[in-house]
Structures are given as structure tokens and as C-alpha cells.
Amino acid sequence: MKKTPVIVTGLAAALVLGGSSSAFAMSSAVDVTVYGKTSSVRLLSGTVADVLAGQGVEVRPTDIVTPSLDSPASAETHIVVTQQRPVTLVVNGLASTKLTTAKTVGEVLAAEDLPDDAQIAQAADTKLAGGGTTIDVTTPKNITFVGQLGSTTIRVPEATVADAAAAHLLDVQPTDRYYDATSGAPIDGSTAFGDGSTVRIERVRTSDATQTQPIDFATSTQDDPELAAGTTEVRTQGVKGTKDVVTRTTTVDGVVSGQEVASETVTKEPVAEVVAKGTKKATATPAATEAPATADDASTAGTPSSSPSSSASSAPSTDQSGSAQGDVTTCKASHYGRGDGTDGGPTASGERFNADAMTAAHKTLPLGTRIKVTNPASGKSVVVRINDRGPYVGGRCLDLSAGAFDAIGDTGNGVMTVQFQVVG
Known part of the structure; x- marks a missing residue:
């Protein structure tokens, strides 16, 4: 001191x-x-x-x-x-320290070989502190930028590549990348550059687009002992949910380089569908008691019976298992077999028609095809087998057996709207 x-x-x-x-x-x-x-x-x-x-x-x-x-x-x-004072001279980021008898910043710089357009951080008449003074000096340098918008050479006072680009180029963002134009080596934006450097700039941009997408609902099946075996009933209708999906697109010099999902936000939760599956076994029908033979009966002895009831009982049953596949068709369905004289009569498949069997008539589906028919109004479904052709009334696509119609609706209505899919 x-x-x-x-x-x-x-x-x-x-x-x-x-x-x-x-x-x-x-x-x-x-x-x-x-x-x-x-x-x-x-x-x-x-x-x-x-x-x-x-x-x-x-x-x-x-x-x-x-x-x-x-x-x-x-x-x-x-x-x-x-007295000599320590002074640190920082020129374009490069520092050197020495002792000087100068008393002001201007006296120090007068002894330095600096260009006329050098920029000094302190005023020339700033007095040097006894404990030491740092003088920041920036000398403009020539730098050439090449890239998407062409090539330009400028003389800049900024010390780093990123600062020079941000101050003098158009459409520059912090996401942009820099490379040595000669070697192709990447350059950090905070890197100081030398006079006459050539730098290639890549303009990297990201944009987000939001799209609303559906969320499928889950389906669960519950056994119901009160519902007839082979039938199903929708207890809770499934409802799809929605979500907003944000897709982020990245471009480099205007060309798409990649896409990714940036976020997903559920805007509506889906509602699970609950389907009841019947497990109640059908009650056995008591066997019919034959009446004593009469003289008229004797005259037909030995002739095979062709009564509707006997023919209908021999019709094969329809398997209710399997899953529905393919497109869903919505149409009007009617019924036949009760009180119209068709029960026990022939079908297009050659078997006898049974009004209580799970069968249906369709104009074009192959005979023997199984389809799942659902009544949207009640949520009930049944699997039927196509064994006949029809209906031939305009506006209808299915003619269900009375038993199949009863399983999912009320035959008293005559016609109802149904949906069906082929069962695999």
C-alpha cells in the first residue's frame, strides 16, 4: 500500500x-x-x-x-x-496482461496497433485503477456466410459466429447450426472466428400441427344366467373417446428432415362397452303323445309323415359361437314362419323350414353363411344361418325366422332396423 x-x-x-x-x-x-x-x-x-x-x-x-x-x-x-498499474487488454476475446505507467485507457491504447474502426468498451478518459483494469477491444473482421439464402461477406464487430449471424443475416434462429465451409466440421455458435472465415449456416426450423384422433373403446363380456344361451345383449353402449395429437415437423433449409409426436392429450375418455352373454339353458319341450290310430290313419299306414312339425324338428340348430368380421350392414328385417303357412315347408337349402330355429333368408349371401344380427334399439344379438332366399319386398334385406326375430325384438312390430356382420 x-x-x-x-x-x-x-x-x-x-x-x-x-x-x-x-x-x-x-x-x-x-x-x-x-x-x-x-x-x-x-x-x-x-x-x-x-x-x-x-x-x-x-x-x-x-x-x-x-x-x-x-x-x-x-x-x-x-x-x-x-507507479505502474496492471492492465489486461482483451482483443476479440484474447487477453494479455502487462504493467503500464499510463493513467487512462486512452494512453494505454495509444501504444497499441489497433485499426481505426476498433470498438472500445470503456471511454478513453477512464482512469486506470491501481488494483488493475480490464480493457475490452473488438476489432471488426471479415466473415462469409453461405447457405439456403446464398452467400454474403460482411465486416462485423461481433466476436462469435452466432452473434455475427444474428446481427447481420435474415431469418436466423437459435436452433440454426453452423459448419466450417471448407472442412464441413461443425462449429459451436459461441466460437470466436478469425478474419476471413467462411461459415455455412443450416436453418433448422420446427412446426407443430394438432390433429384430433379417436380412441377405441374396450369391450367386456359378462355371463348372464337370466339371458337365453346363444344370445347376447349390450348393457352399456361403447363410445369412442378423442385425443389431440401434436405432431412436430423439423425442416433443414426448407426440406423436411423428420417428424415425431410431441404430445398427446386426451380430450374425451372412451366409454367401455359391456355385453351380456346368455347362459340360461332352454327348457326341454315335452314329447307329443300320439293319439290312437283311427281307420283313416290305417289307410295311410307305412307312408312317411310330412307334417310341418315333424319336418321342422329335424332342422339343424345354429352354432352361436365365433366372432363377427368385416363390414357392418344396416337394413330392415322382417320375419316369417308363424301363421303364414311356411313353417315346415321347403327352403332354398333343401332343409325343412323351422320357424323356431335361428335361421334367415337373404338374397345373395351363400347358403350356410352365419351372420350376427343385432338390434341397435335393444342391444340384443343373435347368430343365424342363411338357409333360404328372400325377402322380395323393397327396402328389406333380411327375412328372419320368427324365433330369431323374437330373440332380439318383438315380432308384433313386423319389421325392425338391424345391423349384421358375417361370423367367421
């Missing part, structure tokens, strides 16, 4: 320097300048160091003393102590 020089004069000087009144009479004066302040002091003898010590001046290792501390002091000697 610098001490204020103490200038000792008169009798006090003689006492401080250890001389007597006779020595004082024989002494001479010497000028001492410390950090720009000059005083004249009496000199008895000794070196420059002795004179400064006698004045209470503490010389720092960085100070410049003229003449040197070990030089003899005389009346002709002018002792000068000059």
Missing part, C-alpha cells in the same frame, strides 16, 4: 536523519517526486533508497525508481518514483 511521502524540513529533518546542527548547516537539498507529487528535502548523505526511506516512502515492486535505489544521492539528484 502506498504511503504518502513525508517531507522533512528544518530542524525536524536534521533530527530524523540523525544529524546535528552542524550537519544541518552542511547539508544540501534534493528533489523527490513520488507518484507525480514533488517535494524538496534536505540531504545529508546516502543512497536513493536512504532518502526515500527517510521520507517514509514505501516503494512497491512494480514501481519504477529513477535513479535506481542503490544510486548515491546528491544535490543534483532528482529522485522520481513512478
